[in-house]
Amino acid sequence: MRTIHLIVTCFLCISSLFCSCSSQNERNQRVKEWMKSNHQIKVLSTIGMIDDLVQIIGGDRVDGLVLITGQLDPHSYQLVKGDDEKLAFADIIFYNGLSLEHGPSLKKTLSERDNTVALGDEIKKIDPTLILTYNDQVDPHIWMDVSLWKKTIPFIVRTLSEYDPENAEMFIRNGQLLESNLNYLHSKIKQQLQSIPEEKRYVVTSHDAFNYFAKSYLSTKQERENGTWQKRFAAPEGLSPDSQLSTGDIKEIVNHLEQYKIQVIFPESNVSRDSIKKIVESGKEKGLDLWIAECPLYADAMGPKGSNGDTYMKMVNHNAELIGLYLRDYNPKIVPKCY
Ligand SMILES: [Zn+2]
Known part of the structure; x- marks a missing residue:
């Protein structure tokens, strides 16, 4: 019984090792492709939730990459080998702000570059009452409320349009469609959970x-x-x-x-x-x-x-x-x- 357990455990270890290696290989390949100039706007987003919106709004014009991948913690993420190159190569960098990305090396780099947009901070500037704080600590998890996360759309549309005015109309259209999809999702979740x-x-x-x-x-x-x-x-x-x-x-x-x-x-x-x-x-x-x-x-x-x-x-x-x-x-x- 013990031997069977050991064999199963080894098999699981090897397969998980294989899975993580193969996803790492895929990731490396993706980074290599992204770092080739191809007439698209190279957008780097710190987290996947931002990148997803950026790619929907940007359509074919945008080539998006996520900096903090997999299940890594964005609160404490520190720059690793190769990140400086990605940050330097990006035409536009979107991040959440509201102190989410507070790993010292990433925080410092984001504050030094002039092609960054902190989406959460932009929302806070317009209406600080939307942002939650506890003991003077800002809560950065704004993506958890769909109606709040959708407020990032105008800033993404504006930033892409300023960079590529010729395609501004498309960005606006894609933004409007995304907004209506998010409105629908927000109402659906609200209805679903409020009925409990x-x-x-x-x-x-x-x-x-x-x-x-x-x-x-x-x-x-x-x-x-x-x-x-x-x-x-x-x-x-x-x-x-x-x-x-x-x-x-x-x-x-x-x-x-x-x-x-x-x-x-x-x-x-x-x-x-x-x-x-x-x-x-x-x-x-x-x-x-x-x-x-x-x-x-x-x-x-x-x-x-x-x-x-x-x-x-x-x-x-x-x-x-x-x-x-x-x-x-x-x-x-x-x-x-x-x-
Ligand atoms: Zn968190």
């Missing part, structure tokens, strides 16, 4: 990425007006998953789970499950019946190609469907297809 009984609409995940989501899709109108919507979402780790988890943090979350009778905790695709495992253990010691959802949510990174989260719209839709499924038909035996 109020007492069940609580979400707990690994890190503080779902505040915008909770405010927009889980809270009641009254909670949004009086500012008490915050209880709809909680996470053991702070606004960036690199923060340390203290005994006090664990205790606070366990109390929250108990107070609102929450039993499921959602893992995130790019965050270790260690912290939520600690919460479950700690809760069980207190007699709470807790469990971790089988499938992860996409928070700071989109899913791999071919997955339920390989585009921005699919990623948000996946999150909403998964959350809706667990909150509505609460049953630990439900194991939905993850990808």
Whole structure:
């Protein structure tokens, strides 16, 4: 039995090694292609959620590349070998801003270049009330509310149009179409989640990425007006998953789970499950019946190609469907297809 287990484990290790090597090879090939001049606008975006919108708006005129790929954490990402070349080669660089990309080397480079646009910061300049802050810390996860993320569209359209005025009309048209698709998605998610009984609409995940989501899709109108919507979402780790988890943090979350009778905790695709495992253990010691959802949510990174989260719209839709499924038909035996 032990031998069979060992063989299976080895097979899984080798196949995962092979998969990661082959996706790395694909990635290297893509970078090589992107770094060849081909009369397209070379756009570098820090995260996939931005690149997805840029490619839809830019159409054939844009050749987009993502800097922070796979399941890497954009909060702490530091420049690696080859990144300087990509940043120097790009005609336009889009990033989220709102202190998302705070890895020192990346932050410094972004602040020094003059062909960058921080989409979240632009939204904040126009209407600071749309941006959430806690203890003077800005919450950068604006893509979690589709109606807020769509506000990046005019800035992408404007930047591309200034660079390539001849194709401005196409960028505007593509932007309008994207906006209407995002409007539809936003209403669909809102309707889907608001139809779940109020007492069940609580979400707990690994890190503080779902505040915008909770405010927009889980809270009641009254909670949004009086500012008490915050209880709809909680996470053991702070606004960036690199923060340390203290005994006090664990205790606070366990109390929250108990107070609102929450039993499921959602893992995130790019965050270790260690912290939520600690919460479950700690809760069980207190007699709470807790469990971790089988499938992860996409928070700071989109899913791999071919997955339920390989585009921005699919990623948000996946999150909403998964959350809706667990909150509505609460049953630990439900194991939905993850990808
Ligand atoms: Zn995050």
